[in-house]
Amino acid sequence: MSGSVAGVVIVGAGLGGVRVAENLRNNGFAGPVTLIGAETHPPYDRPPLSKSVLLGKDDRVDLKPDGFYAEADITLRLGEAVTAVSPGDRTVTLASGTTVDYDTLVLATGLDPRPFPGLTERVAGVHMIRTYDDAVALRGEIDSARSAVVIGAGFIGCEVAASLLSRGLRVSLVEPAPTPLAVALGERIGALVSRLHVDNGIDLRTGIGVDTIVVSDGRVRAVELADGTELPADIVVVGIGSTPVTGYLDGSCIELAPREVGGGIACDATGHTSAENVYALGDVANWLDDDDVPHRVEHWNHTVDQASVVAHQITGGDAVTASVAYFWSDQFDLKIQVLGAPRADDEVHVVDDDGKKFVAYYSRDGILTGVVGAGKVGAVMKTRPKLQTPTPVADLL
Numbered sequence: 001m002s003g004s005v006a007g008v009v010i011v012g013a014g015l016g017g018v019r020v021a022e023n024l025r026n027n028g029f030a031g032p033v034t035l036i037g038a039e040t041h042p043p044y045d046r047p048p049l050s051k052s053v054l055l056g057k058d059d060r061v062d063l064k065p066d067g068f069y070a071e072a073d074i075t076l077r078l079g080e081a082v083t084a085v086s087p088g089d090r091t092v093t094l095a096s097g098t099t100v101d102y103d104t105l106v107l108a109t110g111l112d113p114r115p116f117p118g119l120t121e122r123v124a125g126v127h128m129i130r131t132y133d134d135a136v137a138l139r140g141e142i143d144s145a146r147s148a149v150v151i152g153a154g155f156i157g158c159e160v161a162a163s164l165l166s167r168g169l170r171v172s173l174v175e176p177a178p179t180p181l182a183v184a185l186g187e188r189i190g191a192l193v194s195r196l197h198v199d200n201g202i203d204l205r206t207g208i209g210v211d212t213i214v215v216s217d218g219r220v221r222a223v224e225l226a227d228g229t230e231l232p233a234d235i236v237v238v239g240i241g242s243t244p245v246t247g248y249l250d251g252s253c254i255e256l257a258p259r260e261v262g263g264g265i266a267c268d269a270t271g272h273t274s275a276e277n278v279y280a281l282g283d284v285a286n287w288l289d290d291d292d293v294p295h296r297v298e299h300w301n302h303t304v305d306q307a308s309v310v311a312h313q314i315t316g317g318d319a320v321t322a323s324v325a326y327f328w329s330d331q332f333d334l335k336i337q338v339l340g341a342p343r344a345d346d347e348v349h350v351v352d353d354d355g356k357k358f359v360a361y362y363s364r365d366g367i368l369t370g371v372v373g374a375g376k377v378g379a380v381m382k383t384r385p386k387l388q389t390p391t392p393v394a395d396l397l
């Protein structure tokens with residue numbers, strides 16, 4: 001690769017794209033590396049957007065210090081969206097019409113948040129949160145608002161609700177499932193997360209959806225629930241999931257994964273797409289897991305691991321990745337941590353619960369599959385070795 005002219009072109013200057021570029025250089029790759037990003041900001045980290053940025057504690061959340069890209073000889077092209085990919089010609093096309101050649105292409109274009117169904121126009125006071133600009137726009141309205149409704153109690157919805165409440169707003173969190181996080185962690189742990197939100201003062205409405213966002217004079221005024229209840233809202237945050245950003249691949253013949261398995265760009269177990277010398281990773285990518293089952297995962301550590309694998313596929317050698325999956329969510333003063341691969345339908349064993357903090361083991365067919373804790377960092381982390389080999393959950397109980 002190092003003798004090539006075009007080198008590696010990475011589409012998407014977020015966590016995954018930056019980590020691939022950095023790993024290429026760390027692995028000794030000497031050819032050109034070009035990182036193309038649609039946003040104009042220097043590449044930044046997303047987890048703080050729903051937490052410290054909303055709380056007003058952080059402003060710059062850059063992934064790398066100023067000067068990193070120049071020192072690492074990584075060409076950064078910001079504010080330039082890729083609109084087409086042509087694997088036959090080994091080019092990508094930018095919105096400006098310019099084409100960029102590649103020898104190896106890496107796709108790390110992340111997600112778009114799903115808008116509220118039927119809401120086709122921008123309405124003042126209605127927000128979604130995926131980008132830095134989204135977070136700053138929402139933050140800018142907090143001081144002049146009294147009430148907020150967050151639609152959807154997934155991880156991001158729960159975090160935003162907690163942050164808005166901490167900023168002094170009256171917050172309702174509306175979720176059609178019986179508990180928050182029910183899809184990811186099941187209802188038993190969801191109930192403990194419900195307790196956390198209710199005890200902190202969130203008006204939690206579960207088992208019911210939002211029918212309508214009520215608008216007057218171009219600005220949100222309330223939301224109407226399926227049972228006709230109207231919740232007044234100066235701010236509404238829609239957190240009902242996201243879709244992989246793949247529109248620019250139309251006509252490229254690069255295969256997408258079916259929606260039933262999570263959609264996104266179909267990859268093998270090391271990030272190769274259906275096109276030669278084209279890889280995909282991060283939130284947009286749907287890799288085969290160890291059991292050859294397609295999976296798309298929307299977590300930070302997962303993206304970091306995949307970036308290491310992809311860089312090693314390009315430069316040779318074996319990637320060092322975490323042997324046990326991990327992600328976290330910060331809600332109020334608690335860190336919720338998820339280790340391993342627990343599923344909502346696993347058996348759940350709550351082994352510690354002091355009324356606020358808790359630890360639970362998950363098992364399938366008697367074997368430990370995951371550990372979930374809130375405010376129990378040490379207890380969660382010490383189970384990591386038990387998740388590295390099949391461990392009967394009975395050994396821990």
Ligand SMILES: Cc1cc2nc3c(=O)[nH]c(=O)nc-3n(C[C@H](O)[C@H](O)[C@H](O)COP(=O)(O)OP(=O)(O)OC[C@H]3O[C@@H](n4cnc5c(N)ncnc54)[C@H](O)[C@@H]3O)c2cc1C
Nearest residue numbers: 012014015016038046047081082109110282283298299300
């Ligand atoms: C608000 C929020 C909070 C989160 N909190 C947590 C957390 O607490 N814990 C956790 O584990 N994970 C968390 N995550 C998830 C984590 O941030 C993601 O898993 C991670 O950012 C994925 O990295 P990525 O590179 O795949 O995508 P992204 O970071 O989304 O980067 C993709 C980039 O590609 C760019 N792009 C898209 N299309 C194009 C195009 N056509 N041309 C050029 N560029 C393009 C986008 O502008 C974007 O900058 C959070 C995410 C969000 C949004």
